[in-house]
Amino acid sequence: xxxxxxxxxxxxxxxxxxxxxxxxxxxxxxxxxxxxxxxxxxxxxxxxxxxxxxxxxxxxxxxxxxxxxxxxxxxxxxxxxxxxxxxxxxxxxxxxxxxxxxxxxxxxxxxxxxxxxxxxxxxxxxxxxxxxxxxxxxxxxxxxxxxxxxxxxxxxxxxxxxxxxxxxxxxxxxxxxxxxxxxxxxxxxxxxxxxxxxxxxxxxxxxxxxxxxxxxxxxxxxxxxxxxxxxxxxxxxxxxxxxxxxxxxxxxxxxxxxxxxxxxxxxxxxxxxxxxxxxxxxxxxxxxxxxxxxxxxxxxxxxxxxxxxxxxxxxxxxxxxxxxxxxxxxxxxxxxxxxxxxxxxxxxxxxxxxxxxxxxxxxxxxxxxxxxxxx
Amino acid sequence: xxxxxxxxxxxxxxxxxxxxxxxxxxxxxxxxxxxxxxxxxxxxxxxxxxxxxxxxxxxxxxxxxxxxxxxxxxxxxxxxxxxxxxxxxxxxxxxxxxxxxxxxxxxxxxxxxxxxxxxxxxxxxxxxxxxxxxxxxxxxxxxxxxxxxxxxxxxxxxxxxxxxxxxxxxxxxxxxxxxxxxxxxxxxxxxxxxxxxxxxxxxxxxxxxxxxxxxxxxxxxxxxxxxxxxxxxxxxxxxxxxxxxxxxxxxxxxxxxxxxxxxxxxxxxxxxxxxxxxxxxxxxxxxxxxxxxxxxxxxxxxxxxxxxxxxxxxxxxxxxxxxxxxxxxxxxxxxxxxxxxxxxxxxxxxxxxxxxxxxxxxxxxxxxxxxxxxxxxxxxxxxxxxxxxxxxxxxxxxxxxxxxxxxxxxxxxxxxxxxxxxxxxxx
Numbered sequence: 028x029x030x031x032x033x034x035x036x037x038x039x040x041x042x043x044x045x046x047x048x049x050x051x052x053x054x055x056x057x058x059x060x061x062x063x064x065x066x067x068x069x070x071x072x073x074x075x076x077x078x079x080x081x082x083x084x085x086x087x088x089x090x091x092x093x094x095x096x097x098x099x100x101x102x103x104x105x106x107x108x109x110x111x112x113x114x115x116x117x118x119x120x121x122x123x124x125x126x127x128x129x130x131x132x133x134x135x136x137x138x139x140x141x142x143x144x145x146x147x148x149x150x151x152x153x154x155x156x157x158x159x160x161x162x163x164x165x166x167x168x169x170x171x172x173x174x175x176x177x178x179x180x181x182x183x184x185x186x187x188x189x190x191x192x193x194x195x196x197x198x199x200x201x202x203x204x205x206x207x208x209x210x211x212x213x214x215x216x217x218x219x220x221x222x223x224x225x226x227x228x229x230x231x232x233x234x235x236x237x238x239x240x241x242x243x244x245x246x247x248x249x250x251x252x253x254x255x256x257x258x259x260x261x262x263x264x265x266x267x268x269x270x271x272x273x274x275x276x277x278x279x280x281x282x283x284x285x286x287x288x289x290x291x292x293x294x295x296x297x298x299x300x301x302x303x304x305x306x307x308x309x310x311x312x313x314x315x316x317x318x319x320x321x322x323x324x325x326x327x328x329x330x331x332x333x334x335x336x337x338x339x340x341x342x343x344x345x346x347x348x349x350x351x352x353x354x355x356x357x358x359x360x361x362x363x364x365x366x367x368x369x370x371x372x373x374x375x376x377x378x379x380x381x382x383x384x385x386x387x388x389x390x391x392x393x394x395x396x397x398x399x400x401x402x
Numbered sequence: 403x404x405x406x407x408x409x410x411x412x413x414x415x416x417x418x419x420x421x422x423x424x425x426x427x428x429x430x431x432x433x434x435x436x437x438x439x440x441x442x443x444x445x446x447x448x449x450x451x452x453x454x455x456x457x458x459x460x461x462x463x464x465x466x467x468x469x470x471x472x473x474x475x476x477x478x479x480x481x482x483x484x485x486x487x488x489x490x491x492x493x494x495x496x497x498x499x500x501x502x503x504x505x506x507x508x509x510x511x512x513x514x515x516x517x518x519x520x521x522x523x524x525x526x527x528x529x530x531x532x533x534x535x536x537x538x539x540x541x542x543x544x545x546x547x548x549x550x551x552x553x554x555x556x557x558x559x560x561x562x563x564x565x566x567x568x569x570x571x572x573x574x575x576x577x578x579x580x581x582x583x584x585x586x587x588x589x590x591x592x593x594x595x596x597x598x599x600x601x602x603x604x605x606x607x608x609x610x611x612x613x614x615x616x617x618x619x620x621x622x623x624x625x626x627x628x629x630x631x632x633x634x635x636x637x638x639x640x641x642x643x644x645x646x647x648x649x650x651x652x653x654x655x656x657x658x659x660x661x662x663x664x665x666x667x668x669x670x671x672x673x674x675x676x677x678x679x680x681x682x683x684x685x686x687x688x689x690x691x692x693x694x695x696x697x698x699x700x701x702x703x704x705x706x707x708x709x710x711x712x713x714x715x716x717x718x719x720x721x722x723x724x725x726x727x728x729x730x731x732x733x734x735x736x737x738x739x740x741x742x743x744x745x746x747x748x749x750x751x752x753x754x755x756x757x758x759x760x761x762x763x764x765x766x767x768x769x770x771x772x773x774x775x776x777x778x779x780x781x782x783x784x785x786x787x788x789x790x791x792x793x794x795x796x797x798x799x800x801x802x803x804x805x806x807x808x809x810x811x812x813x814x815x816x817x818x819x820x821x822x823x824x825x826x827x828x829x
Contacts, residue, residue, distance in 0.1 A: 031694060034547050037705035040498070040712060064494060072492035086487060092473045093722075094465060095683045098441075131531065131715035138714050147435045170713035208431060239431050253495045254720035265430035275438035282441075282563060283570045284714065286534035290684035291721035 041166065042372065049370040057368035058386050060377040063349050064253055065218075065316050068383045075251045075312040077305055081298050091294070096287045098278045100129020100259075104293040107300035108259035112213055112227055112242050119234050123267045126274050128260040128281065129288045133214045133245030134167060136260035140210060140241045141175035142280045143273070148208060154178050159202065161185035163374065168212070191342035191354050209238050214245040219348045221317035223310065239264055246296050248349065249313050255292025320349065323382040330391035336398050351377050359397040367393040442562075443802060450800040458798035459816050461807035464779065465683055466648075466746055469813045474746070476681050478738040482728040491724075496717045498708040500529020504723040507730035508689035512643060512657055512674055519664060523697035526704040528711070529718045532688040533644045533675030534563065539690045540640060540671050541571035542710045543703075544605060548638065551603040557581070557593075559804070561614045561642070564607065578606070581616045586772035586784045588618045594631060602636040610643035610672075611656040612778020615806040619649070619777055625659045629666050639668045644675040649778045651747035653679075653740065669693040676726050678779065679743050685722025750779065753812040760821030768828055781807050789827040797823035 039047075045061035067073045085091060099105065105127035110120065119125050130136040141158075149156045154176045160168045162182035172180050184197030211233075216226045230242055246257040260277075264270040281287070299305045328343040343351055355363070355375040363369040369390060371377045382390060446462035468474045499505065509520055509527040519525045530536035544554070554573045556564050557580030565575050578600065579592030600606065608628075613619055620628060632639060641660050647653040663670055669692075676687040690707070694700040711717075729735045758770045773781055785793065785805035793799045799820060801807045812820060 031547065031692070031699055031703055034699070034702045034706055036702045037709045039705070040708065043498070072494050074490075074493055078493075082487070086483065092475050093479070093682050093684050094473050095677075131719065134712075134716040135714070148431060151434075167713060167716070174713040247495075252493055254493050254717070256715060256717070256719040264432060269430045269432040269435070272435045272437050273432050276435055278441070279438050279566075282534075283567045284535070284538055285531035285686065286563070287684070287686075289531075289686040289719040289722065292719065 045370050045372060048364075049368075052368050052370075054368035056386075056389055058370065058381055058390055060369060060371040060381040060390075063248070063378050064380065065248060065251060065349070066380045066383070068319065068385075070381075070383050070386070073251055073316070075309070077299055077308040077312050078251060078295060080308070081295050081305060084298060085291075085294060093290065096129070096290050096293070098281050098287050099127070099274065100288045101290065101293040101297055103301060104257075104297040105129050105259060107297055108244055108246070109261045111223060111300065112216065112230055112244055112259075112261050113234065113263070114224065114227065114231055117231070117234070119263050124264045124270050126262045126264070126270045128262070128274070128277050129293050130243075130258040130260050131256040131285065131288060132247055132258040133212065133243050134171065134258070135256065135285075135288075136243035136245070136258040137168070137171045137210075137212065138175065139277060139280055139284070140243055140260050141172050141177070142284075143277055144208070144210075144241075145176045146280075147273075147276060152176075157181050159183045159207070165212070186352065188354070191339075191352065192345060209233055209240040211240060211242040213242055215248055215348050216244070217249045217310070217313040218317055218320075221314040221321070223313070234263055239269075246292070249316075250292075250296055250299075250309070251316075252292045252295065255295070256289060257292035257296055320379045323379050323387065324351070326384075326387055327379075327382060327391060330387065331394060334391060334395045336391075336395040338398065349378055349380055351379055353377055353394070355394070355397065356401075359401045362397045362401045363393055367396075369393055446800050446802060449794075453798050453800075455798035457816075457819055459800065459811060459820060461799060461801040461811040461820075463808050463811050466678060466681060466779070466810045467813070469749060469815070471811070471813050471815070474681055476739065476742045478729050478735045478742060479681060479725055481738070482725045482732070482735055485728055485732075486724055493720070496529070496720055496723075498528075498711050498717050499704065500718045501720065501723040501727055503731060504529055504687075504727040505689065507727055508674060509691055511653065511730060512646065512660060512672060512689075512691065513664065514654070514657070514661055517661070517664070519693055524694045524700050525691050526694065526700040526707065527689050527691040528704070528707050529723050530673075530688040530690045531715065531718060532677050532683075532686040533642070533673055534567070534688075535686065535718075536673035536675070536688040536690040537564070537567050537642065538571065538714075539707060539710055540673060541568045541573060543692070543707060544638075544640075544671075545572040546710070547706065548603075548605065551601065551605065551638070553601070554605040554607060554640070555597075555600055555637075556607050557609065557613070559615060560607065560609070564642075573605070576600075576604075580613075581618055581782065583784070586616075586618075586782055587775065588620055588624065590620065590624050590627075593620075594627065597628065597631050597635065597637075600635055600637055604637055605640050605671075606632060606637045607640045607642060608659070610641045610646070610660050612645035612649035612780075614644065614778070615780050615802075615804065616782040617776030617778050617780045618772075618782070620659075622658065622662075625662060629663050629668065632663075633666060633668065638671070639663055640671040640673070642673050644673075645678055645778050646674065647679040647740070647743035648747055648750075651744040651751075653743065664693060669695065676722070679746075680726055680729065680739070682722045682725060685725065686719060687722035687726050750809045753809050753814075753817060754781070756814065756817045757812060757821060757824075760818050761825055764821050764825040766821075766825045766829065779808055779810050781809055783807055783824070785824070785828065792827045793823050797826070799823050 049059040109127045157179045158172045158177050183201035184194045187194035217223045219226045242261040244259040247253045324344045328340045331340040353375045450460040505527045552574045554568045555576045558577045578596035582589035646656045649656045672691040674689040677683045729739050783805045787803045
């Protein structure tokens with residue numbers, strides 16, 4: 028008799044299943060437009076040149092070791108990462124009311140933030156506080172907040188399926204008249220437009236409007252450090268005293284989750300951000316990635332329009348970042364996967380980084396076929 | 403789309419009005435957030451840093467130090483790092499359960515290469531964020547699936563972080579007698595008495611070796627009796643093995659209790675850390691294992707562990723796991739590692755002997771045998787809080803109030819001074 032006899036088999040996480048299925052597909056023309064990682068035009072992962080450089084610097088530095096970081100993480104990482112989000116000259120930083128917790132990737136930052144909010148926001152341990160997430164949103168947002176104990180995770184209108192763009196009036200309507208705590212998820216700063224400041228505009232604007240907030244930052248994509256789990260939870264408080272108390276409680280949460288964060292990735296980012304030449308080189312590397320995505324967007328749209336694929340395709344270039352919500356329905360998605368070995372999410376989401384100059388014709392033609400043949 | 407088109411505003415940000423003019427609320431969301439209590443061990447390190455006495459000693463540190471009092475990066479680690487660098491690997495996400503090569507090697511290290519559990523595939527081992535992360539995943543797993551019992555029994559005392567971890571996961575904490583302050587040793591009868599009363603299906607936490615904080619480990623024949631009693635009581639065993647190799651210097655010897663329990667039919671939960679035995683502290687390398695009934699159950703359990711892990715950190719960090727896997731899977735490096743672990747354990751054992759010898763030399767008539775009998779990084783000296791306070795104030799020797807010292811902080815250079823201080827406050 029096993030104590031675990033009743034443990035049911037869980038359904039696999041969808042996005043990893045897509046990659047799994049892709050791996051097992053023998054079709055030489057297969058394309059993976061599923062999981063969100065950058066690929067070069069050769070369809071290969073890309074370790075940023077600046078990262079390679081900094082790795083060598085770290086290896087050569089005999090003064091470094093593998094000792095524990097402080098609970099809240101590497102100080103020079105935390106402060107430089109927050110500066111990236113808020114801007115070098117951020118008044119909030121100058122007023123000493125910005126703090127940060129180094130976390131395991133963007134997920135880890137969301138987790139620590141969610142755990143803190145459940146304990147300390149809107150009274151103590153108020154698990155019934157509604158958490159609003161965009162419809163749709165990254166599927167793990169839901170799980171992070173539910174697992175932190177929140178019972179009421181609700182959608183706010185965001186995506187307009189007809190327009191294939193932002194449903195602004197729906198968005199505003201769902202959130203009006205409410206005193207809301209703002210939690211930004213910044214997983215693609217620099218990666219979206221190619222410009223760090225431009226991509227941080229919304230976060231910085233909210234600060235000028237006087238908001239206290241959390242911002243979960245990920246350096247997985249913009250530094251290509253996916254598997255080193257480099258994230259930062261930036262905290263903007265009303266004043267230094269509130270900040271101090273908040274950080275002291277963050278420590279307690281970190282201590283029972285992972286004790287202290289991994290050092291390698293944070294060190295890499297800190298060295299880069301704190302050295303003007305390396306920082307400049309990094310910005311170039313980021314722009315390289317963003318530019319390739321932008322060119323794939325332009326190319327895909329142009330090809331679909333040239334093929335006269337039914338519908339409008341300007342959303343491909345109006346949307347921004349790694350992903351595009353194509354507007355393809357589940358049947359059309361299934362067609363692409365089964366008939367064409369083109370792997371994407373059931374929602375019609377594609378990773379633009381999966382497109383290359385070599386496969387884009389095949390993908391465009393296949394999308395055309397699916398739209399024409401499948402309802 | 404006003405928001406997206408207003409990029410012009412950012413360039414005039416330097417002229418924006420003072421915050422008060424745009425304040426939405428004058429107060430903070432966090433007014434009711436209390437200041438968290440200071441961490442007792444951190445407090446010790448901070449006080450040590452502030453002390454200007456050149457003879458000061460930090461015995462709070464839970465990390466190995468060499469005989470010069472410096473952090474020690476193992477040579478096999480440096481070699482592994484060089485090998486890894488030469489391979490020019492990418493940085494793609496690991497699977498949720500971590501690096502496969504690491505997981506297999508991690509399980510083999512704990513259970514032995516030829517263990518029937520591994521051969522039959524009835525264990526699931528996932529990479530975790532060192533020992534803490536492993537315990538947390540285990541606690542979450544128990545909380546969600548071990549619905550027949552909510553209680554976790556910890557030895558008294560146990561690692562300070564065990565309690566908050568399990569509590570935060572929703573389990574209830576209970577205790578069983580373990581340390582005997584009269585002998586500074588193992589209260590075997592007391593432990594058996596308490597364990598015999600633990601309700602069926604409760605979780606019992608056991609330190610596999612080098613008990614933290616006392617350094618007191620059961621002897622093999624005592625482990626055998628404990629295993630039998632635990633089986634009789636039908637308890638779920640959770641082993642915490644943070645010091646394999648580091649305790650006796652021999653990795654098989656240190657894993658003996660874990661392997662014995664499995665042999666006796668206990669399907670255990672196991673947390674492993676590579677922080678100390680590979681010196682990979684800040685890289686956060688650990689493993690969590692569930693020994694299941696069979697391979698099919700292991701698959702089900704694995705699927706649920708992934709569901710637990712994903713909303714915490716998605717997937718674990720590569721660097722440390724890659725180093726550990728390289729060492730464990732490369733015969734030369736593995737051999738070198740065994741030697742280095744043995745070396746670290748030996749230095750600790752030598753310091754224990756030196757401390758006792760020096761105490762005798764100072765003229766102490768107290769029985770300090772427990773300093774030698776205890777094992778691993780820590781030593782429960784038996785010093786009372788008032789004595790600890792004097793030791794700190796008068797001799798600048800920093801340690802925790804419970805009388806625990808980290809032997810790793812003792813060197814041949816400071817052991818004489820330390821003995822002086824301890825003798826002075828205990829005579």
